[in-house]
Amino acid sequence: MKKVIFFTTVLVAALISGCSQSKLPTFKNTGNPLIKDKFTADPAPMVHDGTLYLYVGHDEYYEGQDSAGGGKEFNITEWLCYSTKDMQTWTDHGSVLKPTDFKWGVGEAWAAQVVEKDGKFYYYVTALAGEPYNSRVVGVAVSDSPTGPFTDPIGKPLVSDEMTDNGPRGWWNDIDPTVLIDNNGQAWLCWGNGTCFLAKLKPNMVELDGDIQVLDMPRYVEGPWLSERNGTYYLTYASFGQGRENIAYAMAPSMEGPWTPQGELTGMAENSFTIHPGIAEFNGKWYLFYHNATLTLDGHKGAIGRRSVCVDELHYNPDGTMQHVEQTQKGVSK
Ligand code: FUB
Numbered sequence: 001m002k003k004v005i006f007f008t009t010v011l012v013a014a015l016i017s018g019c020s021q022s023k024l025p026t027f028k029n030t031g032n033p034l035i036k037d038k039f040t041a042d043p044a045p046m047v048h049d050g051t052l053y054l055y056v057g058h059d060e061y062y063e064g065q066d067s068a069g070g071g072k073e074f075n076i077t078e079w080l081c082y083s084t085k086d087m088q089t090w091t092d093h094g095s096v097l098k099p100t101d102f103k104w105g106v107g108e109a110w111a112a113q114v115v116e117k118d119g120k121f122y123y124y125v126t127a128l129a130g131e132p133y134n135s136r137v138v139g140v141a142v143s144d145s146p147t148g149p150f151t152d153p154i155g156k157p158l159v160s161d162e163m164t165d166n167g168p169r170g171w172w173n174d175i176d177p178t179v180l181i182d183n184n185g186q187a188w189l190c191w192g193n194g195t196c197f198l199a200k201l202k203p204n205m206v207e208l209d210g211d212i213q214v215l216d217m218p219r220y221v222e223g224p225w226l227s228e229r230n231g232t233y234y235l236t237y238a239s240f241g242q243g244r245e246n247i248a249y250a251m252a253p254s255m256e257g258p259w260t261p262q263g264e265l266t267g268m269a270e271n272s273f274t275i276h277p278g279i280a281e282f283n284g285k286w287y288l289f290y291h292n293a294t295l296t297l298d299g300h301k302g303a304i305g306r307r308s309v310c311v312d313e314l315h316y317n318p319d320g321t322m323q324h325v326e327q328t329q330k331g332v333s334k
Helices: 002-023 167-172
Strands: 026-028 039-048 051-059 076-084 089-097 105-117 120-129 135-143 178-181 187-191 196-201 208-215 220-229 232-240 245-252 260-266 278-282 285-292 308-314
Touching (some): 039 285, 051 089, 105 135, 105 178, 105 220, 120 178, 135 167, 178 220, 220 245
Parallel strands (some): 039 308, 076 105
Antiparallel strands (some): 026 089, 039 051, 051 076, 076 089, 105 120, 120 135, 178 187, 187 196, 245 260, 285 308
16 A cells, blocks of 8 residues: 555656646757847856756846946846757746845846755855845855755855955955866865955855965956866856957866966857856767847847857867857757
């Protein structure tokens, strides 16, 4: 009897999860921009169990946006998640986290990344924190599933303004977290606007471990992304190009360094001041995700705060350096 109850429970659970999956909207990849029904930015891919999950910020139009400045060009109130098994058919999981899901969060869902460790999914985010922080901070939320629900395990920002030197960007320098677990099992958090910060994370993934270092990267602006391939570590970031951001990178034999700058990985994004890298290996290919601002939606043209996520293939040279990436309209095939 117990066995019958067990199998019935498993069957019902499987049916419920199958139904909820099949009800989610899907779309086909028709080239860049990848997502065409919403403005999206700051792509962060994560591969888990044969699926590539893509987390993005949801850029939204608001009245007055085109004359706004000082960060108000952006209206990003939530992070969205998409997934694919083949880079062609994508499932839209909708909104999976908002700054206001953190008790300290008051808005501005800027760049974020999800990393898996021991079956838990850690969402490292940039958000605006209210009293007593009153600045942009790095937060962390955790879930047992890549699509949430995510909850804040520490009840406070992981990095807040008073923990770092303000450098050239003042109170908004603690943004754009990226996390990598190196081949020794050590997790590293890198972030920053104007200054590139690097710190170890404790094994619990939700506390810094030791000092915060500053990495000196040429023309560094923001948007760092840590990755590893064949024992070589890569720090890819938005650097200052010809009046707008482009993407540059550095390489190191270990996360301890030394980091050797390698120059530009890809040029400026069409029509967008910002560009933001997200790198992943999936089904035997490497991909560079980024955003441009070429989409027009509901009569609103792409702009600094109305960006669109794109993806192109990334290739490596035999010496481990990355080949320059051409930003295409065609995007990626299977
Ligand atoms: O999307 C808001 C900010 O713009 C991000 O945090 C930066 O990386 C830049 O893309």
